[in-house]
Amino acid sequence: MKKTKMLFATLLVLTIALLSACGNNNAAAPSENNGGAGNAATGTNGGEGNANQPENVKIRVGLVGGGMTPIIAQIGINDGSYEKAGITIEKQSFTSGADMVQALVGGSLDIVLGSYEHVLRQQKNGLGVKAYGEIYNGVGYSLVVKKDAPFQSLEDLKGKTLAVTKVGSLSDTGLREGLKTVNIDGDKDVQIINGGSGATMLAAIESGKAAGGMVSEPTISQMVATGNYRVLYDPPYDFAGITVMAKTDWVDKNQDAMKRFLQVSNEVNERVQKDQASAVEAMLKEFDQIPADVMETAVKNQLAKVPAGLKVSEEGAKNVSNTQIEAGVIEKEIPFADTVDLSLLP
Template sequence: MRVLKILAAAILLVASLGCAAFAQTLEKTSVRLGVGGKALLYYLPLTIAEKKGFFKEQGLDVEIDDFAGGAKSLQALVGGSVDAVTGAYDHTIRMQAKGQDIRAVLELGRFPGIVVAVKKGVKYDSPADFKGLKIGVTAPGSSTNIMMNYVLAQAGLTPDDVSFIGVGSASSAVAAIQKGEIQALSHLEPVISMLERSGDIRVVIDTRTEAGTRALFGGENPAAVLYLKKDFIDKNPNTTQALVNALYKALKWIQTASPEEIANTVPEEYLLGDKALYEQAVQNSKASYSITGLIDPAGMKSTNDMLVKFDDTMKDTHVDLSKTFVDTFAKKAAESVK
C-alpha cells in the first residue's frame, strides 16, 4: 500500500511538472481579445473555440471584450486595451497604410457573409436607389459599413449620399428595420435570416456564398481574421500560435458539425428565441468559413482594390500586402491540430 501511495504521488508530481512546463512555453497565458458583435455568425469560430474549451486546451485564459462593432475592437487594439482581435481583414490593410504594423495570422471567413437588403416596400432597382436612404450597419467604420461604401461607389455614390446608422447586432438591428428607423441594412447572420423569414426585408446583395461574393467583388474577398500588432507577435510567438491553434480547431469542428450541434453549443441568447431559425442561418453561412485558415493572395488584392476604389484616403497608398498576413501560424496549426 505504501508503495502504491508513493507511486501515485510520483505520477501526480510528474503531471504537475508537465503542466507547468507547458504553461511556461507560453509568454502570456492570459489574453484579452476584442471582437465587434460576438453573437454574429461572422465570428462563430471564436464562440466555438471558447465554448468547446479549445483555448483552455492550449493553456490560455482568454477574456473576450465584445464591442459594438469591428471599428471599436480595432481601436481597442491600437489603444492597447486588448492583445488581439477577431475582425475584418481589411483593417490590416488600412492600418498598414497608416504605418501601423498590424497583421492577420489566421483567416476565419473566406467570404464576407454580409448581406445588403432593403426594407419591404422600399423602391430598389439598382445601387443608385440607395441615395438618400437611412442605412443600418453594425457600427460606423465596421466591415458592414465598408462593404456598403463599396456598393455605393459602384453606383457613383459616396457615403455622403446616404445616412449611416449604427444598429449594433442581433435584436437591435432587427428592431431598427421593424420600427422603420432605417430603410436598408448591411448586416450579417442570424439577423438576415430572421428578417427574411418575417418578410421585413428584400435581399439585394448576398456575400454569404462564393457566387454572390464573386458577383460583387469579381473574386474572393477574405472576411474575419485573427489579427494582432506585429510587436505582440514577435514578443509572444508561442501565445500567438496557441490562439491560432484554438481557432483553427474551431474551424475544423464547424466543417463537420451539423447546424443543430452548433446551435446547441452557442449561448442560448444567440438563438434570438428561435433555434430552428438560427440553425437555418448557420446552414446559410457554413460555406463562408475558411477551410485552410490561409488567405489567398488574390483575395488580398481583391480587398485592397476594393478599398482603393472607394476610399480617397487609400487611393495614393501602396501597401505591401505580404505584410498584412503571416501564414506560418496557420500552416503550423494544420500540421499539429487534430
C-alpha cells in the same frame, strides 16, 4: 405582424444585452501591464509531473459583439475547445472595430478579430500589426428589405434611402461596393443613413424610413424566418472581413501561443464544418434569445464563408485594400507580404 412584434422584442433584448456586455467588458479592460500571454506563457495550469497537460497560456482576445462573423472563435470559447488546449481566453467585446484596434495598439489586447482594413491602417501609421489568419471571408452584412418591397435588384434602389450600421463602417463599405457594380453612386444616387443594429435597424426598415438595411447574422435569419423580409443583396466577393491580427512584437515573444490559438481555431472549423449541429449548440450560448431552427440557418450561412485552413487570400486582401485606397485611407496598395504572415497556421 405578430411575428414582427415578437422579432422587435427579441432584438431589443439582444441589443440591450449586447450594450450591457460591451460596457462591462470595456470598463474592465486590463491595462498594458495587467498580464497577457507574454506573462502567462511561462506558467502552467496542470501541476508538475503531468506530461500530457499542455502549458497554459492566457490570451486577451478582442472582437466586435452582436454578430456572428467571429463564429469560429465564439464556438471555441463556448464549447471549451481553447480551454481544453490549455488556452485561457479573456474575451472583450466592443461596439466599434476602431476602439478594439486601439486597445490592441495600446497593449490591452493580444489578438484582435477584425477586418483587414485595420491592419492596413496600422501599417500606414508605421505600427507593426499583421494578419496571421482569417476566420471569415466576406463583408458579413447583407441588404435586407421587406418581402413585398418592389425591388428585385440593386438597380431598383436608385433614389432610395438605405441604412447601414454606421456610415463609414464595414456595412457601409459592402453596400457601396455593391451599388458600384450597377453604376449607382453611393454619395449621389442614394441616401445612406445610420441605422444601428438589431431592433433599431429593424425599426428603420419596418417604418419605411429606409428601403432596406445592411444586417448581419443571426438577425438576417431571424428576420427572414418571420416571412416578412428577404435578402436583396449578399456581397458575393472575397473580402478579408475577419482576420486574426496582432502586433508583430507580441507574436515574436509568444509564437507558441499564437500557433496554438490558430491550430485550435482551425480544428474547430474542420470539426463544425462536418458537424454543424455542435456549432448550433455552442452558438445558442452566445445568442440565447435566438430559436434553434433560426440559429441552424445562421450557422450554415456563416460557416460557408470560413476559409479552408483559415488562410487569408490575396484576392480578399486586395479587395479590402482597394476600398481603403478609394476612401483615401491609404494612398497605394501595401504589399501582401508586409501585412500578412501565414507561417504560423497549422
